[in-house]
Amino acid sequence: MSGHSEEEIRATIRRYIMVGTTLFVLTVVTVAISYLQLPTVPAIVLALAVAVTKGALVALVFMHLIDEKQLIYTVLGLTVAGFFMVMWIPNGWDRGIIEVDSVYSHLPKEQLGGEHLDEHADTHGGEEDHGEAH
Amino acid sequence: MSMEIRYIEEAHPETGLNNSKLGIWLFLASEVMLFGALFSSYIILRVGSADWPRGAEILSIPMATFNTFALIASSVTMVMSWASLKLNDFGKFRLYMGLTILLAFLFLVVKYFEYTAKFSHGLYPSTNTFLAIYFTITGLHGIHILAGIIVNGYLWGPGSTLWTTKPEMFTNRVEAAGLYWHFVDLVWIFLFPVLYLL
Numbered sequence: 001m002s003g004h005s006e007e008e009i010r011a012t013i014r015r016y017i018m019v020g021t022t023l024f025v026l027t028v029v030t031v032a033i034s035y036l037q038l039p040t041v042p043a044i045v046l047a048l049a050v051a052v053t054k055g056a057l058v059a060l061v062f063m064h065l066i067d068e069k070q071l072i073y074t075v076l077g078l079t080v081a082g083f084f085m086v087m088w089i090p091n092g093w094d095r096g097i098i099e100v101d102s103v104y105s106h107l108p109k110e111q112l113g114g115e116h117l118d119e120h121a122d123t124h125g126g127e128e129d130h131g132e133a134h
Numbered sequence: 135m136s137m138e139i140r141y142i143e144e145a146h147p148e149t150g151l152n153n154s155k156l157g158i159w160l161f162l163a164s165e166v167m168l169f170g171a172l173f174s175s176y177i178i179l180r181v182g183s184a185d186w187p188r189g190a191e192i193l194s195i196p197m198a199t200f201n202t203f204a205l206i207a208s209s210v211t212m213v214m215s216w217a218s219l220k221l222n223d224f225g226k227f228r229l230y231m232g233l234t235i236l237l238a239f240l241f242l243v244v245k246y247f248e249y250t251a252k253f254s255h256g257l258y259p260s261t262n263t264f265l266a267i268y269f270t271i272t273g274l275h276g277i278h279i280l281a282g283i284i285v286n287g288y289l290w291g292p293g294s295t296l297w298t299t300k301p302e303m304f305t306n307r308v309e310a311a312g313l314y315w316h317f318v319d320l321v322w323i324f325l326f327p328v329l330y331l332l
Contacts, residue, residue: 004220006221009217009220009221010221012217013214013217016210016213016214016217017210020206020207020209020210023206023209024203024206027199027202027203027206027326030326030327030331031195031199031331033331034190034195034327034330034331034332040332043331043332044332047327047328047331047332048327050327051323051324051326051327051328054323055320055323055324058209058316058319058320058323059316059320062209062212062213062312062316062319063312063313063316063317069149069150069151070150071149071150071151071156072151072155072156072159075156075159075160075163076159076163078163079163079166079167082163082166082167082170083166083167083170086167086170086171086173086174087170087173087174087177089174089178090174090177090178090181093178093182094181
């Protein structure tokens with residue numbers, strides 16, 4: 001945004017106000033959606049779709065990503081890749097690809113609080129695998 | 135002997151960016167990973183939990199909605215303060231930056247009332263997993279708001295003397311502070327529906 005004329009800056013200010021107004025409206029939409037009492041999946045999809053739209057407006061217009069240098073896009077590309085890896089962890093965890101005991105297995109049982117977990121498993125029927133994981 | 139940091143005002147010939155801007159973007163990249171890890175933890179905890187409360191049952195939607203409006207408004211005033219410097223209007227810069235700081239304080243005041251309301255009802259981070267992750271993420275976000283107030287306060291007050299000697303450098307500093315502030319707003323835009331509405 002450097003080296004722009006006064007007229008261009010004034011046009012940018014008008015765009016900021018427009019985007020700000022849109023963000024206010026989308027916030028109202030987000031809250032309204034929550035009052036619709038939709039089933040979980042459509043509610044999550046709709047709420048996140050509105051949040052992504054709002055986030056994109058902030059990033060593109062307020063943070064000037066719509067008109068930025070290649071290096072910034074490269075940095076952000078790597079960040080997004082890292083972010084999706086972090087977001088993938090719950091999926092890997094759920095499918096047993098990432099296991100807690102494989103991370104902590106080198107520690108002695110008492111350090112893991114295994115005895116306490118065993119007691120917990122006994123209290124709750126013992127058939128659950130809380131204790132076995134350690 | 136004075137030591138000068140190069141390419142703070144003008145763009146580096148290799149990158150096409152001044153170093154402050156590249157630096158703040160690299161910092162923001164690390165921030166994305168920090169909050170990303172917490173969002174990921176939230177998903178693990180929520181999916182792995184047999185019972186998870188709806189945020190609206192425990193948290194105050196009106197307070198959070200008000201805070202969302204306050205943060206969006208502060209993002210607008212922040213970007214207007216930078217644009218005012220681009221138009222060589224220092225008076226308007228002070229006005230918009232002052233408003234940004236006030237709105238940030240307002241956010242924290244509302245957050246204070248929100249937290250104390252929870253504590254008065256015996257709801258603490260140790261009460262359940264939902265409250266643990268709620269206090270962790272919103273607490274970390276609150277610390278970021280506080281950091282933004284300190285930086286913006288410096289630029290509004292003592293740091294603004296740089297405008298008279300090196301206006302381009304000062305404008306770049308305000309832009310870097312603005313990028314951080316918009317990121318803090320961006321995080322809240324996702325926190326609000328995830329914690330309060332779903």
